[in-house]
Amino acid sequence: MLAQLSRTLGNQPRDLSSLCLAVAQHAPSPMAMMEGAAHIIRYVNPAFCSLIDRPAEELIGKSLCEMLPEKDKCVKLLDRVFRTGMPTGHTEQEHSKRHPVFWSYTMWPVIEDERSVGIMIQVTETTQFREKTLAMNEALILGSVRQHELAEAADSSNVLLQMEISERKQVEEALRSAQTQLSDRAGQLEGLVAERTAELTATNKQLEAFVYSIAHDLRAPLRSMQGFSAMLVEEEGAALSERGRDFANRINRSAIFMDALLQALLTFSRISQQQIQLTSVNLKTVVQSALSHLEKEIQEKAGRVEITGLWPTVLAHEPTLGQVLMNLLSNALKFVRSDTPPQIRLRAEENGQFVRVWVEDNGVGIAPEHQEQIFRLFMRLHGEKFAGTGIGLAIVQKGVERMGGQVGVEATPGQGSRFWFELRKVEGGKEMSDNVSNSRSGNESNKRYSYD
Amino acid sequence: MYQIHDPEMNPTSDIPTTENQPLLLVDDSENDVELMRMAFHRANFNSPLYALRNGEEAIAYLTGEGIYSDRDKFPHPAVMLLDLNMPMKNGFEVLAWLRAQPEYKRLLVIVLTASMRSDDVERAFELKADAFFVKPSDLDELTAMLRCLRDWLHYNHFPPLK
Numbered sequence: 001m002l003a004q005l006s007r008t009l010g011n012q013p014r015d016l017s018s019l020c021l022a023v024a025q026h027a028p029s030p031m032a033m034m035e036g037a038a039h040i041i042r043y044v045n046p047a048f049c050s051l052i053d054r055p056a057e058e059l060i061g062k063s064l065c066e067m068l069p070e071k072d073k074c075v076k077l078l079d080r081v082f083r084t085g086m087p088t089g090h091t092e093q094e095h096s097k098r099h100p101v102f103w104s105y106t107m108w109p110v111i112e113d114e115r116s117v118g119i120m121i122q123v124t125e126t127t128q129f130r131e132k133t134l135a136m137n138e139a140l141i142l143g144s145v146r147q148h149e150l151a152e153a154a155d156s157s158n159v160l161l162q163m164e165i166s167e168r169k170q171v172e173e174a175l176r177s178a179q180t181q182l183s184d185r186a187g188q189l190e191g192l193v194a195e196r197t198a199e200l201t202a203t204n205k206q207l208e209a210f211v212y213s214i215a216h217d218l219r220a221p222l223r224s225m226q227g228f229s230a231m232l233v234e235e236e237g238a239a240l241s242e243r244g245r246d247f248a249n250r251i252n253r254s255a256i257f258m259d260a261l262l263q264a265l266l267t268f269s270r271i272s273q274q275q276i277q278l279t280s281v282n283l284k285t286v287v288q289s290a291l292s293h294l295e296k297e298i299q300e301k302a303g304r305v306e307i308t309g310l311w312p313t314v315l316a317h318e319p320t321l322g323q324v325l326m327n328l329l330s331n332a333l334k335f336v337r338s339d340t341p342p343q344i345r346l347r348a349e350e351n352g353q354f355v356r357v358w359v360e361d362n363g364v365g366i367a368p369e370h371q372e373q374i375f376r377l378f379m380r381l382h383g384e385k386f387a388g389t390g391i392g393l394a395i396v397q398k399g400v401e402r403m404g405g406q407v408g409v410e411a412t413p414g415q416g417s418r419f420w421f422e423l424r425k426v427e428g429g430k431e432m433s434d435n436v437s438n439s440r441s442g443n444e445s446n447k448r449y450s451y452d
Numbered sequence: 453m454y455q456i457h458d459p460e461m462n463p464t465s466d467i468p469t470t471e472n473q474p475l476l477l478v479d480d481s482e483n484d485v486e487l488m489r490m491a492f493h494r495a496n497f498n499s500p501l502y503a504l505r506n507g508e509e510a511i512a513y514l515t516g517e518g519i520y521s522d523r524d525k526f527p528h529p530a531v532m533l534l535d536l537n538m539p540m541k542n543g544f545e546v547l548a549w550l551r552a553q554p555e556y557k558r559l560l561v562i563v564l565t566a567s568m569r570s571d572d573v574e575r576a577f578e579l580k581a582d583a584f585f586v587k588p589s590d591l592d593e594l595t596a597m598l599r600c601l602r603d604w605l606h607y608n609h610f611p612p613l614k
Contacts, residue, residue: 216566219589223566227591231490259589266568353550 024309030123032064033110038077039064039119051123064121077107082116085109097267200347204273209268215262222262225255257387264391268377271399276317278403280426283357284311286318290325297333302341305329309347312355315424320399325359327392328419335386335417354405354422361418365410375407396421471606473530477503478510478546479564480538484587488533488598491591495598499605502526505540510534511549514556529559530610534581536565536572547579558610562601 024031030048034041041059052067059067066073081088087108110118229252233245234315240248276346284307291298298305314321329344336342345360366374366381373379375397379391400407400421411417471576479485485503492501504510510532513520520526534548536543543563562583563576573584588594 046510212569220484220567223487223587223589226589227487227490227594228483230591258592 027122030121032059032121033118034064034078034121035118037079037082039075039082040409041067042118048123056112078119081107081109081119085111085116101352108126142161194446208269208273211273212266215266215269219259219262222255222259226259229255231298257389261389261391264389264395268391268395268398271320271323273403276320276402278315278317280313281318281321282311283314283321283348283355285318285323286316287325288382290322290329293326294329294333297330298342301333301336303323303333304341304343306343306345307347308345309349312350313426314355315426320403321423324396324399324421327396328359328421331392331419332363332417334388335363335382336361337364350425351422353425355425356420356422359419360416362416365413365415366409366417371409374409462519471602472499473605474500474502474527474530475609476510476513476529477501477564478505478507478532478538478543479503479535480496480506481535484535487591487594491594491598494591495602497598497602499531499602500527506538507543507546509540510546511541514550514553531560531562531605533562533585536563536567536576544575544579547576547581551580560610567593 024043024045027045028047030040030051031043031045032048033043041062041064044052044056044059046056049059052059054067064078077088077090080086088107089104089106090103105121105123107119107121109116110120141256145293229248232240232248233252237245237248263267287307297303332344333342340362343362345358347358347360349356349358364382374381375393377394378390379394380386380388382388395418397407400423403423405421407419407421409417409419477485477488479488488503489501502513504513512518513526513529516523516526534543534546541549543565547561547563550559550561561581562585563581564585564587565572566587568586576584585597588597
């Protein structure tokens with residue numbers, strides 16, 4: 001640089017002022033020097049000229065104030081610097097169409113003998129400022145638009161989110177209130193159920209008492225009818241005509257029948273109503289007990305009973321099971337042709353978790369269309385021919401159902417019937433086959449229990 | 453229940469059996485009482501039978517109240533056949549009263565009723581009845597029942613009553 005400087009200046013002796021001049025001449029920053037209070041331009045460097053876009057000759061000798069667009073501001077500044085001797089910096093924006101620029105400059109006083117004689121201006125930042133600023137502004141605006149957009153988007157998504165949240169909150173609320181309602185309702189229903197159960201239990205008890213006392217009170221007059229009509233024949237029979245004795249016998253038989261009806265109804269009612277607990281029951285024992293109750297009838301009819309198969313332990317209520325077997329066996333003994341001795345086969349087989357007990361007979365059989373009806377209360381197929389209350393099978397069905405089982409029949413008219421019922425098997429129970437002793441001697445040939 | 457016939461053994465003749473001792477029948481049903489009399493007769497049951505219509509009368513008889521103070525006419529019973537459903541003190545009330553009396557603690561009480569309810573059976577034995585018979589509807593069966601009772605009384609020995 002010194003070399004260049006020396007070339008510019010030629011080979012003239014260098015003193016400080018010419019060096020400073022050289023510095024100013026080559027400075028990239030526009031510089032100008034003014035003299036006096038009028039701020040007459042005495043020196044401008046090339047950078048200043050290209051900035052203003054005017055040659056030096058046009059500028060030198062003129063007041064800087066004339067050159068500047070916003071005369072007042074600049075003048076004020078210049079005056080202040082000149083007066084106070086204090087440097088200042090400034091940024092100016094020029095709205096000139098030709099040179100839209102931002103000026104950023106510094107001015108300081110030239111002091112001689114402790115007073116200002118002139119001012120030095122150095123422009124530190126100009127060109128592209130506006131562009132840069134504009135660009136920056138644009139960027140900022142864009143940014144702020146973007147930001148605004150983003151903010152809007154955020155806002156709207158916020159709003160959406162808020163809506164979603166509030167919706168979800170609503171849903172949650174609805175769910176919670178539904179749950180509360182549900183549990184309230186469940187509580188109410190439970191209360192209702194408890195009430196109804198209590199009512200039902202009370203009603204059941206009442207019904208039980210009612211049915212019982214009806215049957216009980218109805219049987220008392222029947223006792224009288226039966227007893228006195230029998231005594232009528234027995235003690236006064238001779239004084240009666242045959243017709244009179246016949247009347248008395250009919251009264252007697254009717255009373256007996258009605259009493260049987262009432263007893264069967266009582267049994268049915270008891271089996272339907274009573275609380276029963278199911279326990280492990282030895283099937284075979286109950287079968288044998290039922291048979292021993294029917295002993296007399298079996299003998300009278302020259303009946304034969306055969307017991308085969310394995311007899312597992314079942315889940316049952318012993319008295320009810322006894323009643324069921326009694327009724328089935330009693331039927332098997334009864335519904336035979338008058339010239340045929342009844343032959344009954346009892347067998348048990350396992351059917352998964354259940355035990356199926358078969359009571360098979362050689363009786364008159366049942367037509368398919370009647371096989372369902374016969375289990376109904378008061379249903380009698382053979383009104384005149386075979387005596388009966390029509391309640392026996394209803395008791396069987398109700399009893400088996402209450403023990404958690406099922407009942408059914410397979411039958412062909414004229415070829416006997418095979419009644420069955422199923423009860424739950426008890427695992428680990430003893431299986432009784434033919435080891436059970438028969439308490440009755442098998443001497444009578446017209447009655448036999450045979451075992452496989 | 454069979455008497456061992458041993459000549460060396462002192463026959464228990466000084467301890468009476470309850471055979472032919474008076475029976476008290478407490479039942480509010482006139483018909484049932486009549487049927488019982490007929491059945492008694494058919495069963496050749498010869499013990500004297502005294503019928504009372506309700507619980508209060510039964511208690512009056514036992515305490516010797518009023519007309520019943522004549523013990524020749526109305527002797528102390530050895531056995532009581534007691535119905536349950538009666539007005540003026542039912543069978544349970546009579547039982548309860550009875551077992552509280554020292555002299556009647558050992559009176560043989562057979563509940564004889566039409567009821568077959570297990571609750572009633574339970575309660576009767578709670579109150580210390582000695583037996584629970586259900587009135588059969590059939591006269592023949594009633595006769596058989598009384599015959600059985602007659603035989604039982606023949607074999608049973610009671611300590612002498614005061």
